[in-house]
Amino acid sequence: MLEIRELHASIGDKEILRGVNLTVKPGEVHAIMGPNGSGKSTLSSVIAGREEYQVTSGDVLWDGKSILELAPEERAHLGLFLGFQYPVEIPGVSVSNFVKTALNAVRAARGEEALDASSMLKKMREALQLLEMDKGFLSRSLNEGFSGGEKKRNEIFQMAMLEPRLAILDETDSGLDIDALRIVAQGVNGLRSAKASFVVITHYQRLLDYIIPDVVHVLLNGRIVKAGDKSLAYALEERGYDWIKKEVE
Amino acid sequence: MNDRISAQYWLHEKELTAYSSDAVRDRRRRAMELFESKGFPTQKDEDWKYSSLKPVLSPHYALNSPCAALEDEHLEYADIKRFLVNELDAYRVVFLNGRYTSWLSDTTHQGFDVCTLSSAWKKYPETIERYFAQLTEDLGPLAQLNTALAWDGIYVVVPDNVVVDRPIQLLSITSGTEPRAIQVRNLVVLGVNSQVEIIERHQSLSDQPTWTNSVDEAFLAEGAQLRWVKLQHDGPLASMTQHTRIHQDRSSRSQVHTISTGGRFIRNNLDIILNGPGAEARMLGLTLGKGKQLVDHHTLVDHRAPHCSSHENYKGIYDEGSKGVFNGRIYVHREAQKTDAYQQNANLVLHQTAEVNAKPQLEIFADDVRCSHGCTVGQLDEDALFYLRARGIREPEARAMLMLAFAEDALAGIDHPSLNAKLHKLIAGKLGVDLTLDL
Ligand SMILES: Nc1ncnc2c1ncn2[C@@H]1O[C@H](COP(=O)(O)OP(=O)(O)OP(=O)(O)O)[C@@H](O)[C@H]1O
Ligand SMILES: [Mg+2]
Numbered sequence: 049m050l051e052i053r054e055l056h057a058s059i060g061d062k063e064i065l066r067g068v069n070l071t072v073k074p075g076e077v078h079a080i081m082g083p084n085g086s087g088k089s090t091l092s093s094v095i096a097g098r099e100e101y102q103v104t105s106g107d108v109l110w111d112g113k114s115i116l117e118l119a120p121e122e123r124a125h126l127g128l129f130l131g132f133q134y135p136v137e138i139p140g141v142s143v144s145n146f147v148k149t150a151l152n153a154v155r156a157a158r159g160e161e162a163l164d165a166s167s168m169l170k171k172m173r174e175a176l177q178l179l180e181m182d183k184g185f186l187s188r189s190l191n192e193g194f195s196g197g198e199k200k201r202n203e204i205f206q207m208a209m210l211e212p213r214l215a216i217l218d219e220t221d222s223g224l225d226i227d228a229l230r231i232v233a234q235g236v237n238g239l240r241s242a243k244a245s246f247v248v249i250t251h252y253q254r255l256l257d258y259i260i261p262d263v264v265h266v267l268l269n270g271r272i273v274k275a276g277d278k279s280l281a282y283a284l285e286e287r288g289y290d291w292i293k294k295e296v297e
Numbered sequence: 298m299n300d301r302i303s304a305q306y307w308l309h310e311k312e313l314t315a316y317s318s319d320a321v322r323d324r325r326r327r328a329m330e331l332f333e334s335k336g337f338p339t340q341k342d343e344d345w346k347y348s349s350l351k352p353v354l355s356p357h358y359a360l361n362s363p364c365a366a367l368e369d370e371h372l373e374y375a376d377i378k379r380f381l382v383n384e385l386d387a388y389r390v391v392f393l394n395g396r397y398t399s400w401l402s403d404t405t406h407q408g409f410d411v412c413t414l415s416s417a418w419k420k421y422p423e424t425i426e427r428y429f430a431q432l433t434e435d436l437g438p439l440a441q442l443n444t445a446l447a448w449d450g451i452y453v454v455v456p457d458n459v460v461v462d463r464p465i466q467l468l469s470i471t472s473g474t475e476p477r478a479i480q481v482r483n484l485v486v487l488g489v490n491s492q493v494e495i496i497e498r499h500q501s502l503s504d505q506p507t508w509t510n511s512v513d514e515a516f517l518a519e520g521a522q523l524r525w526v527k528l529q530h531d532g533p534l535a536s537m538t539q540h541t542r543i544h545q546d547r548s549s550r551s552q553v554h555t556i557s558t559g560g561r562f563i564r565n566n567l568d569i570i571l572n573g574p575g576a577e578a579r580m581l582g583l584t585l586g587k588g589k590q591l592v593d594h595h596t597l598v599d600h601r602a603p604h605c606s607s608h609e610n611y612k613g614i615y616d617e618g619s620k621g622v623f624n625g626r627i628y629v630h631r632e633a634q635k636t637d638a639y640q641q642n643a644n645l646v647l648h649q650t651a652e653v654n655a656k657p658q659l660e661i662f663a664d665d666v667r668c669s670h671g672c673t674v675g676q677l678d679e680d681a682l683f684y685l686r687a688r689g690i691r692e693p694e695a696r697a698m699l700m701l702a703f704a705e706d707a708l709a710g711i712d713h714p715s716l717n718a719k720l721h722k723l724i725a726g727k728l729g730v731d732l733t734l735d736l
Binding site: 098130132138139149150 | 699705
């Protein structure tokens with residue numbers, strides 16, 4: 049469903065992604081780990097269509113077709129979701145109206161009718177329940193004054209509402225307490241059973257106790273240099289990245 | 298233009314002052330003489346540095362008697378319906394080319410006066426003498442011109458402890474087949490603990506240039522409350538110059554919203570004089586500029602008494618070709634200890650041909666005060682835009698959502714859902730999106 053081929057991307061004249069290859073099939077969960085600054089967020093931004101980054105070569109395919117020419121919103125309409133490492137605060141836009149607008153925009157793009165008010169409300173309630181979130185959340189300004197954990201939960205709430213086919217979660221586990229981590233994983237696993245795919249970016253293997261990955265990749269210096277199963281995550285947490293750097297050299 | 302306008306006064310002075318005392322007549326004369334000696338402001342005046350009146354003054358305006366009855370001009374309810382907030386039960390006071398149209402209006406004298414200045418000259422000469430032109434003596438030439446030629450506008454006098462039961466909708470229409478310049482003069486006198494709310498709109502129906510020069514004087518006695526929404530959404534040939542002065546006694550409260558979304562040239566002066574301890578003022582502005590529009594806001598908060606607070610928040614969004622000016626002056630007198638003054642002016646500039654000149658001016662002579670101000674000029678937040686788009690919201694809607702959200706706090710405190718809805722609709726329309734977003 050998602051195939052990344054020899055992707056090179058830069059910002060200004062600084063190359064950040066230097067030949068990334070990654071294939072994600074329906075229903076699979078891939079974890080990406082890697083040291084700070086290795087290019088994990090850049091990779092997710094490029095997949096989601098952030099125009100700030102120039103793709104200099106390579107391709108990103110969705111169901112076999114290149115999406116590099118598509119606007120971010122068109123990628124979302126295909127069923128791509130990016131859970132942001134740093135969700136943006138937008139004063140004056142409430143969570144509920146944001147989510148409503150987004151869901152109806154996606155539906156409209158797919159030729160579906162807007163959800164009527166009561167179905168929308170029902171869906172929101174279910175998503176809130178799944179994530180053990182309070183109703184009061186909905187009327188707050190998007191991410192404004194949210195704690196770190198609340199912001200991340202809000203990302204998963206949006207994901208649950210939008211029901212993407214592929215979700216990239218960029219450090220959604222950072223800053224979460226144990227309970228929140230379990231709840232977030234619940235959200236992911238709920239969707240997973242519906243055959244959605246995931247790319248989970250994380251620094252900690254503990255998330256992977258809850259969301260069992262099919263493959264763990266190591267991104268180093270703009271390249272995926274190693275892949276393995278869940279045990280690779282343990283090894284990384286125990287030993288750091290130096291041994292991989294040596295291996296690569 | 299100067300000569301023609303001064304002829305307009307001297308020719309019609311008799312009609313203008315027919316019911317007034319000598320004192321009131323002298324105020325008009327003095328004002329006219331002041332105008333004659335100074336002439337129209339030019340960009341050499343510090344206050345007019347960024348705004349040239351030239352395009353406003355260049356048409357050959359018809360300058361009839363300011364007080365003659367309406368002749369062949371006519372107006373039906375159907376012509377004006379779309380400019381009113383129809384769902385709102387309100388006192389309606391409608392003017393056509395600066396003269397009252399009784400058949401479109403709904404005034405009252407029961408318990409308080411919501412009527413017209415043109416009738417008050419004769420009916421309430423004492424009140425006129427007591428208040429008329431008492432706040433405007435030191436003002437610039439445009440306000441002086443207005444004082445000299447003032448004839449009509451709303452006259453609102455509320456006795457102590459009376460709450461006016463419905464808002465007042467003031468609609469001033471200009472029309473006709475030739476360029477037209479009119480004066481609008483509003484007088485508001487609020488007794489102790491009284492309350493009133495005004496919704497004001499000026500609208501040109503003409504395909505010719507129009508110019509409305511308007512002055513408001515409002516007196517708030519102890520504990521009085523005034524809310525005023527100024528909606529400036531006029532057509533592309535309409536110009537507006539306006540000076541509003543609000544004088545507040547102890548513990549009174551004022552809240553003025555200035556929503557400037559249309560018109561070719563707008564110059565607003567809003568002065569609030571906090572003259573009694575504990576008085577509060579809120580000034581909220583929203584400007585949406587596009588095309589050849591110029592919107593110039595000059596505000597003044599004059600803190601003369603202790604324990605007063607002022608809260609000012611002006612937002613501006615300027616698109617292609619438009620120009621904005623914000624000059625916010627806060628003056629805190631030595632006696633005005635414990636003043637709490639807040640001023641915020643934030644601007645989005647959407648296009649390289651748009652321009653904003655923003656200048657806060659704080660003059661503080663008391664030592665125990667809290668004053669804060671901030672001024673920003675920037676673009677739409679790209680991170681926020683990407684965030685919305687990544688969720689599937691198309692770029693134009695995403696931009697509009699961010700702009701509406703940015704604009705939102707200028708509407709905070711407008712409690713009538715129908716007025717609020719109307720304002721949102723105008724704003725969304727102006728931003729070029731047809732969206733039913735309630736944020
Ligand atoms: N907009 C930008 N401008 C300049 N440099 C950038 C920009 N975005 C990313 N970079 C640089 O690209 C490199 C990769 O950054 P990226 O955010 O992708 O790392 P990351 O792997 O997500 O790190 P972390 O684990 O800290 O989140 C860093 O050196 C970063 O400074
Ligand atoms: Mg990152």
